[in-house]
Amino acid sequence: MTSFTEENYLKIIYKLSTETESEISTNAVAELTQTKAASVTDMLRKLSDKQLVSYQKYQGVRLTSQGQAVALKVIRKHRLWEVFLVEKLGFNWDEVHDIAEQLEHIDSEELVQRLDEFLGFPQFDPHGDPIPDRHGKMPEFGYKNLSDIDPNQAVIMMGVAQHSVSFLQHLAKVGLNLGVDICVKEINDFDKSMTIKIGGEIDYFISNDVAKNILVKVY
Amino acid sequence: MTSFTEENYLKIIYKLSTETESEISTNAVAELTQTKAASVTDMLRKLSDKQLVSYQKYQGVRLTSQGQAVALKVIRKHRLWEVFLVEKLGFNWDEVHDIAEQLEHIDSEELVQRLDEFLGFPQFDPHGDPIPDRHGKMPEFGYKNLSDIDPNQAVIMMGVAQHSVSFLQHLAKVGLNLGVDICVKEINDFDKSMTIKIGGEIDYFISNDVAKNILVKVY
DNA sequence: AATAAATTTTAGACTAATCTAAAAATAAGT
DNA sequence: ACTTATTTTTAGATTAGTCTAAAATTTATT
Numbered sequence: 001m002t003s004f005t006e007e008n009y010l011k012i013i014y015k016l017s018t019e020t021e022s023e024i025s026t027n028a029v030a031e032l033t034q035t036k037a038a039s040v041t042d043m044l045r046k047l048s049d050k051q052l053v054s055y056q057k058y059q060g061v062r063l064t065s066q067g068q069a070v071a072l073k074v075i076r077k078h079r080l081w082e083v084f085l086v087e088k089l090g091f092n093w094d095e096v097h098d099i100a101e102q103l104e105h106i107d108s109e110e111l112v113q114r115l116d117e118f119l120g121f122p123q124f125d126p127h128g129d130p131i132p133d134r135h136g137k138m139p140e141f142g143y144k145n146l147s148d149i150d151p152n153q154a155v156i157m158m159g160v161a162q163h164s165v166s167f168l169q170h171l172a173k174v175g176l177n178l179g180v181d182i183c184v185k186e187i188n189d190f191d192k193s194m195t196i197k198i199g200g201e202i203d204y205f206i207s208n209d210v211a212k213n214i215l216v217k218v219y
Numbered sequence: 220m221t222s223f224t225e226e227n228y229l230k231i232i233y234k235l236s237t238e239t240e241s242e243i244s245t246n247a248v249a250e251l252t253q254t255k256a257a258s259v260t261d262m263l264r265k266l267s268d269k270q271l272v273s274y275q276k277y278q279g280v281r282l283t284s285q286g287q288a289v290a291l292k293v294i295r296k297h298r299l300w301e302v303f304l305v306e307k308l309g310f311n312w313d314e315v316h317d318i319a320e321q322l323e324h325i326d327s328e329e330l331v332q333r334l335d336e337f338l339g340f341p342q343f344d345p346h347g348d349p350i351p352d353r354h355g356k357m358p359e360f361g362y363k364n365l366s367d368i369d370p371n372q373a374v375i376m377m378g379v380a381q382h383s384v385s386f387l388q389h390l391a392k393v394g395l396n397l398g399v400d401i402c403v404k405e406i407n408d409f410d411k412s413m414t415i416k417i418g419g420e421i422d423y424f425i426s427n428d429v430a431k432n433i434l435v436k437v438y
Numbered sequence: 439a440a441t442a443a444a445t446t447t448t449a450g451a452c453t454a455a456t457c458t459a460a461a462a463a464t465a466a467g468t
Numbered sequence: 469a470c471t472t473a474t475t476t477t478t479a480g481a482t483t484a485g486t487c488t489a490a491a492a493t494t495t496a497t498t
Binding site: 110 | 304309310317325326327329330337
Binding site for chain 4: 025027037038040041
């Protein structure tokens, strides 16, 4: 059995793994778990004993396939519950993270299966993140970062790569919601900031920091 | 803040309080929490410090109004989630207890409110137990135990007073489901066992132990 | 009312998850 | 390559919840 806490560590190590090829550092984990490096070291040894991570002192950590399977189950639950909260209970997509953070640890295979079915087997959560199926397989999708789109290319916004409340609220204020049409007008060479047209309406100026975190589909 | 564990103790003390007027004993709590008496003593002191129970050494325990409020919130969540699992996800009523036992500790007032609304503000859970409203008030209902019904009286089954899987499965086997018509044919004087007709069909013999745990409405 | 039985509490110990402070190892900067 | 800085690990302590075994209290029985 994996505890609530162990699941959180695995989830976070998984998240960090998707952002880098190399080993995950103790400090990186400590930052995301909101704990101290010393606590992380202890937990890594424990997870290593349970064969959920491979870990060598001072050399960082990686998920084993077993550990990844656990992480993906937690992520699956998190994202399915987010769909439920938004689609069925009418929450906004920037309100659901903390609640899903709790619900993701509810332990019942049967529940997850039925919830998935009840929601119509969604492929993506309200933030556009892919939902692994019950075998841990992510749906295929060819989304790009808005920052990689060429000028005069028209795209549809399909997701975000960052989930902080402040970022999501910023998007809402500007009118950048899932599904909107975006057309890149101009890219500034020196800082990669861009001017975009949203839904054929007005021109907006957005920084590269923002553009990097917006996922779009070319059509 | 009340922890997962504290909430379980409060819920159990509440349950015991509804079954007796007097103080609740340490042993009674230990049995239901699946812990030892020594552990209960520790927890009672802790809950007492937090003003959630009134407790005097060796004299048993009672909920304070604060403690009762917490217990009722947990029970409200438990029963709402049970409705969700049965009505929306299609679980049987004898499968939902363990899952609801986990879901009842999810912490979000907003979530409970929206769930309640999504379910159409149900007054009773799938076992016929009343669901407290957001202020902790139980819906009024005048159900009686089947064991208190006179011969030749026709009633409708509205709930059960016991939730063990074996009991619920026994009921299912006999055909005693929520909503069925029951008519008491005969009561045996010496052991209070009774013969009943279910849905106008066949005569069944049931013990007083079973009859005591079936809630019915006279019409 | 005195003693036996049952219940409850205390004392001391254990596990999981965390912390701080100090030591060890690795990485970086001249 | 040597010293400094950063990162990571160890050592020892803390908190919540639990346990066992022994002591204290209450309840029951003769």
